[in-house]
Amino acid sequence: MMSEIPNCPECSSTYTYEDGMLLICPECSHEWPKESEASNNDDNEQVKDSNGNVLNDGDTVAIIKDLKVKGSSSVLKIGTKVKNIRLVDGDHNIDCKIDGFGAMKLKSEFVKKV
Numbered sequence: 001m002m003s004e005i006p007n008c009p010e011c012s013s014t015y016t017y018e019d020g021m022l023l024i025c026p027e028c029s030h031e032w033p034k035e036s037e038a039s040n041n042d043d044n045e046q047v048k049d050s051n052g053n054v055l056n057d058g059d060t061v062a063i064i065k066d067l068k069v070k071g072s073s074s075v076l077k078i079g080t081k082v083k084n085i086r087l088v089d090g091d092h093n094i095d096c097k098i099d100g101f102g103a104m105k106l107k108s109e110f111v112k113k114v
């Protein structure tokens, strides 16, 4: 099946052709960018928990292994619930506040959605 090329938006010519990312009209020399379906893809990387479930802002998660807290001797115990997470960019992709610990960042691979 041939891909459908739209008519020229300037002169309505049907002799338009593709050239890379452009569409070109040979009759009036109009050039315009091809609307590729790829550009409509949602390229936001989804953050997933240890089970592969997609996490969203505001979710509640539980810690799946004991985690040492940076700069303190405290340990976040397995099963600790973390409410109202916020997804952020970076290595530690979950921003949250934990009762008794305060604000901290977690890695999504060490939590699961509850």
Ligand SMILES: [Zn+2]
Pocket (backbone or CB within 6 Å): 008, 009, 010, 011, 012, 013, 025, 026, 027, 028, 029, 030
């Ligand atoms: Zn044209």
